[in-house]
Amino acid sequence: xxxxxxxxxxxxxxxxxxxxxxxxxxxxxxxxxxxxxxxxxxxxxxxxxxxxxxxxxxxxxxxxxxxxxxxxxxxxxxxxxxxxxxxxxxxxxxxxxxxxxxxxxxxxxxxxxxxxxxxxxxxxxxxxxxxxxxxxxxxxxxxxxxxxxxxxxxxxxxxxxxxxxxxxxxxxxxxxxxxxxxxxxxxxxxxxxxxxxxxxxxxxxxxxxxxxxxxxxxxxxxxxxxxxxxxxxxxxxxxxxxxxxxxxxxxxxxxxxxxxxxxxxx
Amino acid sequence: xxxxxxxxxxxxxxxxxxxxxxxxxxxxxxxxxxxxxxxxxxxxxxxxxxxxxxxxxxxxxxxxxxxxxxxxxxxxxxxxxxxxxxxxxxxxxxxxxxxxxxxxxxxxxxxxxxxxxxxxxxxxxxxx
Numbered sequence: 001x002x003x004x005x006x007x008x009x010x011x012x013x014x015x016x017x018x019x020x021x022x023x024x025x026x027x028x029x030x031x032x033x034x035x036x037x038x039x040x041x042x043x044x045x046x047x048x049x050x051x052x053x054x055x056x057x058x059x060x061x062x063x064x065x066x067x068x069x070x071x072x073x074x075x076x077x078x079x080x081x082x083x084x085x086x087x088x089x090x091x092x093x094x095x096x097x098x099x100x101x102x103x104x105x106x107x108x109x110x111x112x113x114x115x116x117x118x119x120x121x122x123x124x125x126x127x128x129x130x131x132x133x134x135x136x137x138x139x140x141x142x143x144x145x146x147x148x149x150x151x152x153x154x155x156x157x158x159x160x161x162x163x164x165x166x167x168x169x170x171x172x173x174x175x176x177x178x179x180x181x182x183x184x185x186x187x188x189x190x191x192x193x194x195x196x197x198x199x200x201x202x203x204x205x206x207x208x209x210x211x212x213x214x215x216x217x218x219x220x221x222x223x224x225x226x227x228x229x230x231x232x233x234x235x236x237x238x239x240x241x242x243x244x245x246x247x248x249x250x251x252x253x254x255x256x257x258x259x260x261x262x263x264x265x266x
Numbered sequence: 267x268x269x270x271x272x273x274x275x276x277x278x279x280x281x282x283x284x285x286x287x288x289x290x291x292x293x294x295x296x297x298x299x300x301x302x303x304x305x306x307x308x309x310x311x312x313x314x315x316x317x318x319x320x321x322x323x324x325x326x327x328x329x330x331x332x333x334x335x336x337x338x339x340x341x342x343x344x345x346x347x348x349x350x351x352x353x354x355x356x357x358x359x360x361x362x363x364x365x366x367x368x369x370x371x372x373x374x375x376x377x378x379x380x381x382x383x384x385x386x387x388x389x390x391x392x393x394x
Contacts, residue, residue, distance in 0.1 A: 008394045017344035017351045017367065018390030023381065027346040027369060030318075030380055044347060047283070104283035111344045111351055114392040158279045226282055 003070050007118045010062070019111040036211045040146070040233045041223050046159075047105040049147065054096035054107055056140070059116040061089035063132050071125040078125065078184070081176050085133075088169045095162055102158060119202050126184040130195035133177020134248075135202030140170045141246055145215075145239030153230045167242060174246035203256055212236045212260040288343060288350070292370050295377035296340060296352045299368065304356055306332025315379040319369075322382040326366050329384050334361040341365075348372070349380065367391055 002009070012018060019027075025035040033039075038048035064085035071078075097107050119131045144167040151160035185192035206212075218233040225232075238260065243253050295314070302311045308327055315323040335356035342353045349371035356364040367390075368382035388394050 008392055010393055012389055012393060014389070015342040015353075016390065017342050017353050018392050019346075019351060020392045023369075023391065024346055027349050027371075027380070030371060031347050031349060033347060038347075042347075044286075047286075102279055102281055104281045104285045106285070108342065108344060109286070110346065156282070 001069070004123055005066065007114050007121060010059075010114070010117050012112070016108060017111045019113060021113040021115045024111060024113055034211060037236070039211065039236070040150070041221050045223075046103050046147075046150070046225065047100070048110060049143070050096055050099050050103060051105060051107070051110045053140075053143065054093060054100055055112040056116050056136075057089050057093040057096055060132070060136065060140075061086055061093060063117065063120045063128075063136075064089060066120060067125060067128050067132070070123075071128075074125050074184075078180055081180065085173055085176070088173070092166050092169065095166060099159060099162055115205070119205075122198055124191070124194065126181050126191055126195040127198040129177040129180045129184075130199040131202045133173050134181065135199045135206075137170050137173040137177065138203075138243060138246065138248060139206050141167065141174065141242040142212075142237060142239045144170065145242045146233060146237050149215075150225070150232055153232060154225050154228060171242065171246040174243075174248070178247050204259060207260050212238055214238055214240065214257055286345070288345075292350050292377050293340070293343075295370055296343075296354065296368075299370075299379065300338045300340075300354055300356065303327050303330050303366070304332070304335040304338065306330065314377075315382075316371075316373055319378065319380040319382060323368065323379045326368070326382045326384050329386075330356065330364055331361070334358040335364060353385070362386070 029035050033042070037052060038045050042048070064082045068079055068082040068086065100106055100109075116136060119136055120128065122128055122131065144163050147163050148160050148167065151157075151163065181192070181195050185195060213235040215233070215237040218235045218237050220231040221234040222229060223232050224230075238253070238256055240253055244250075299311065299314055302314070303326065306327070308324065311323055311327050312320055335358040337358075338354055338356045340352055340354045342351075344351045346369075349369055351367060351369050353365070353367045356366075363386070365385040365388075366382060367385050369380045370377050371380050372378075383391050385391065
């Protein structure tokens with residue numbers, strides 16, 4: 001089996017629609033929407049967001065599996081952690097596929113993009129866990145926290161509890177990433193910097209051109225979900241509390257917030 | 267994705283929202299486009315593309331030799347808001363299947379192609 005498989009070699013069933021991220025954003029621009037992922041105030045937010053997470057969980061499962069396979073000389077405990085993560089992500093994928101049915105959607109209603117899998121394209125396990133476990137799983141903490149808050153406002157315990165269970169796992173994945181990023185780069189500051197830079201690149205990729213803010217800075221706008229009128233975030237929020245639980249430092253969270261506000265300028 | 271089955275007799279949470287109904291007019295436009303591609307009718311096809319999608323649709327149509335495909339199937343659809351990706355395959359008795367994907371969206375009340383790609387020999391628009 002091939003190691004370090006490229007972005008354009010990921011296997012998918014024939015009846016699966018794949019589209020590059022920039023094409024998906026262009027499709028939104030062509031309809032008068034912002035060139036980002038679906039935003040909280042849009043009619044399709046829950047369907048679109050849960051779909052993005054479902055395919056994201058699939059790609060996260062594949063990413064952890066590939067990390068296990070790509071680095072056979074990594075410590076045994078590292079391999080065990082990656083194997084556990086594959087199991088977690090597969091369970092998450094099933095949970096989100098069922099949540100899709102719950103909100104009247106299905107896997108395949110929206111196209112899948114390559115953006116998460118593109119974050120695996122590095123040949124150092126320290127960078128891999130920095131990018132995926134700290135970058136992407138940190139982003140998952142933000143996204144899940146926002147869905148949980150939306151479900152609470154909707155009064156929907158099914159979504160709230162299901163996503164909360166998954167968030168608990170994601171927090172452990174971030175912690176796992178932090179542990180291995182440090183262990184694998186012990187005594188090698190250059191390698192540590194390379195891993196942190198790789199994570200920074202991924203964090204910047206998901207700034208969504210200013211579409212992200214701190215939770216407390218997100219203007220509340222009236223939206224209608226399932227016939228119920230509520231006030232909710234107008235931006236994609238960064239979840240300080242969940243990130244703190246996952247072991248991100250204040251400084252790291254502040255840096256993320258600053259980067260998000262900077263990107264609003266262009 | 268297979269359905270989780272008949273839900274109304276099952277205990278537990280039931281779907282809270284309706285499924286989005288794929289517009290029949292969009293599917294009819296997709297069928298028409300596939301017929302025009304198989305027939306090699308470049309002029310009619312250009313009338314079904316937006317200004318930005320015309321060149322890509324023409325490139326896909328040029329890759330198809332007219333008259334060798336006599337049937338087609340829509341393999342999948344997926345939407346981004348109110349635009350729809352359509353993945354389809356053309357078949358002919360003496361030709362290798364031709365696979366393409368295009369995005370349809372309404373412009374001035376007509377379904378038009380906004381982008382198109384030849385997927386023959388590939389898995390998807392970002393995979394080989």
